[in-house]
Amino acid sequence: MSKILIRFLAIVLGLFVAAEIVPGITLGGIEDALVFAILLALINLLVRPVLIVFTLPITILTLGLFIFILNAILFLFVDVLVSGIEIDSFVSALLGSIVVSIVSWFIQKIT
Numbered sequence: 001m002s003k004i005l006i007r008f009l010a011i012v013l014g015l016f017v018a019a020e021i022v023p024g025i026t027l028g029g030i031e032d033a034l035v036f037a038i039l040l041a042l043i044n045l046l047v048r049p050v051l052i053v054f055t056l057p058i059t060i061l062t063l064g065l066f067i068f069i070l071n072a073i074l075f076l077f078v079d080v081l082v083s084g085i086e087i088d089s090f091v092s093a094l095l096g097s098i099v100v101s102i103v104s105w106f107i108q109k110i111t
Contacts, residue, residue: 010036014103024092030083036082071097
């Protein structure tokens with residue numbers, strides 16, 4: 001249970017970091033970040049594996065780089081669902097998803 005909580009809090013922290021350093025990402029508040037993190041975690045758990053299977057040929061052709069595009073699309077999808085967070089462009093979503101991934105990875109490595 002603690003690993004799940006750490007992963008969840010890492011996503012929230014990553015979202016705050018992304019909002020600070022990525023132009024085009026605006027965060028309304030902590031409540032919006034928590035809702036965003038919950039929805040992103042659920043979509044990553046339920047929808048992302050199916051999308052990865054369906055997009056496997058293009059992922060192989062791009063040597064795995066399409067996963068970044070897929071993450072940005074899911075990031076934008078969650079943005080549509082949460083009203084307090086604004087992501088201005090696809091590039092902002094791409095950079096934001098990369099920042100959240102890096103922060104989450106780093107926090108999981110140090111804990």
